[in-house]
């Protein structure tokens with residue numbers, strides 16, 4: 176899922192996004208609550224109508240943002256209070272409130288409100304956060320009012336594999352339509368993410384979507400798919416684009432580099448995207464050097480197409496039974 180935090184995937188229109196092969200996108204409860212507010216989205220007819228995207232949308236609950244971005248937060252059993260970074264106003268977010276906001280936004284998949292412990296944190300703090308996440312899940316389920324929205328639970332437990340497993344087992348009891356592994360990509364080394372995924376995924380039902388939150392490099396995705404993960408979200412393709420970087424067959428290129436100035440070949444001649452089919456590296460390099468806004472649109476289109484294409488190729492290889500062989504370079508630890 177490309178990330179559309181504020182009800183848009185940055186610099187890309189829904190039409191262009193559809194052309195990348197992306198099917199589902201992620202929007203952010205916390206950010207949309209602050210601006211424009213869920214009331215306006217609801218009055219517009221829900222998130223799909225508001226942003227002109229007819230494909231599936233997932234909203235994350237805001238837990239991750241509250242715990243990672245907000246100053247002056249206080250955590251209690253009832254929920255979390257924090258100061259809005261926009262106007263300093265104190266906001267209280269609870270499981271009930273997070274679900275009410277997501278019910279109003281109207282995404283297809285909504286996420287339980289979780290406590291995301293920082294990395295590193297003591298075992299005790301992480302266990303408390305994971306246990307609270309399970310108690311909050313029960314409240315989320317009770318508060319959830321729309322049968323047309325699938326509520327996913329989120330496994331916590333930090334880098335402690337036994338706590339991850341305990342959290343996963345307690346979530347599965349609720350027989351939810353899908354499950355996510357959260358609290359990763361918070362600063363821990365990539366090897367640990369892989370260990371967490373391998374220890375946790377098998378405990379989540381195979382016939383339900385299993386979602387690894389906030390992860391989306393080539394290697395992380397290939398390894399997680401091998402463990403049974405189905406869904407990812409990641410800002411990497413669009414964020415890299417805004418920094419003038421292109422993802423090309425597993426590599427990261429800075430198109431402002433001198434070597435591209437007089438390179439009149441396509442970015443990737445095998446790539447089906449609009450940017451590669453229409454423009455040259457020299458042109459993209461020129462746009463970036465001139466800070467023309469079109470540069471970010473074209474690179475975002477390409478980067479999303481590239482990463483979505485990577486997962487499509489994996490899907491094809493799984494069907495053909497050649498995944499382990501064809502993707503062996505990505506399935507090994509990074510050198």
Ligand SMILES: [Zn+2]
Nearest residue numbers: 446448451477
């Ligand atoms: Zn391309």
